[in-house]
Amino acid sequence: MGLDVCPEMLRVAKKKARGIANVRWVQRDMRSFELRERFGVILIPGHSFQNLLTPEDQASCLSACVKHLVAGGRLVIHVDHPEVDWLGGLVKEGGGAFSDAERFVHPVTGRRIRTSRAWSYEAHTQTAIQETIWEELDADGGVANRWESGPIRIHCVFRHEMEHLLARAGLVVDGVFGDFLGGELAECSSEMIWLARRQE
Ligand SMILES: C[S@@+](CC[C@H](N)C(=O)[O-])C[C@H]1O[C@@H](n2cnc3c(N)ncnc32)[C@H](O)[C@@H]1O
Incomplete structure (x- = not known):
């Protein structure tokens, strides 16, 4: 499901x-789902948990997950491992400067898409804010269409914050990894993958 x-x-x-x-x-x-089923494993992949911006929202999501796990069931949460140098740089420089981001071919029009992105960081709420400009290019490289998305607010979850949140939800932490191959969480890890369990 x-x-x-x-x-x-x-x-x-x-x-x-x-x-x-x-x-x-x-x-x-x-944050508030209710389903009839109970699950052996629930995964929150793709940094989706970082869309929850407050401790209340994080806690209600975890408690909804716990309710839907069988005893001993697993909860796996994949979030970013915050890069403090980068976040610090955004604070220092004020953020908000656009720079080139990904380029791809539009799946419907077949035209090339050029994107540029700006980030800023609100340290007192641990919130990274992203804005993106999308430009659809015609055959000559001229801009045929242009649109903007954002600001999207993303919560930067820190290691011990996550430990507290999982404990508050009554979950047991079985491990935290820095990649999908079971590597240790280290200074250079870009990801945090949490493995928690509902008590028997
Ligand atoms: C970065 S995308 C990841 C998408 C997909 N799960 C994946 O791993 O490829 C984050 C997803 O979280 C969803 N999302 C954000 N807030 C949510 C909420 N409160 N409840 C359920 N989904 C939410 C968004 O709609 C979006 O699809």
Whole structure:
């Protein structure tokens, strides 16, 4: 079962899962969902947990997850490992400066897309703020379409904050990893993958 609050994201997920028989998709808010099922494993991948901006929202999401786990069931949460130098630089320089980001081909129009992105960081709320400009280029490299997205606010979760949150939800932490191969969380890790368990 896949859960997301956003209908567009669910549409993309459904398309990607076409041909897989036993997947179900539900539109719910991860802070307050109630389903009849109980699960052996719940995963919160793709830094999605960082969309929760306050301790109250984080705690209600974890308590909804705990309610939906069987005894001994696992919760896996994948978040960023905050890069303090980069965040510090954003604070020092004020942030908000746009620079080149990814380029790709538009899946519908077949035109090239050029993006530029600006970040800033609000240290007192641990919030990174992202704004993106999207430009669709015509055959001559001229800008045919231009649109902007954001500001998107993303909470930077720090290691011990996560430990406290998981403990507050009554979960046991089995481990934290710095990559998807079971590597230790280290100074240079870009990811934090938390493995927690509902008590028996
Ligand atoms: C970075 S995307 C990750 C998408 C996908 N889970 C993946 O791993 O590829 C973050 C996702 O979190 C979803 N999201 C944000 N707030 C949410 C909420 N309160 N409840 C459920 N989903 C939420 C967004 O709609 C978005 O699809």
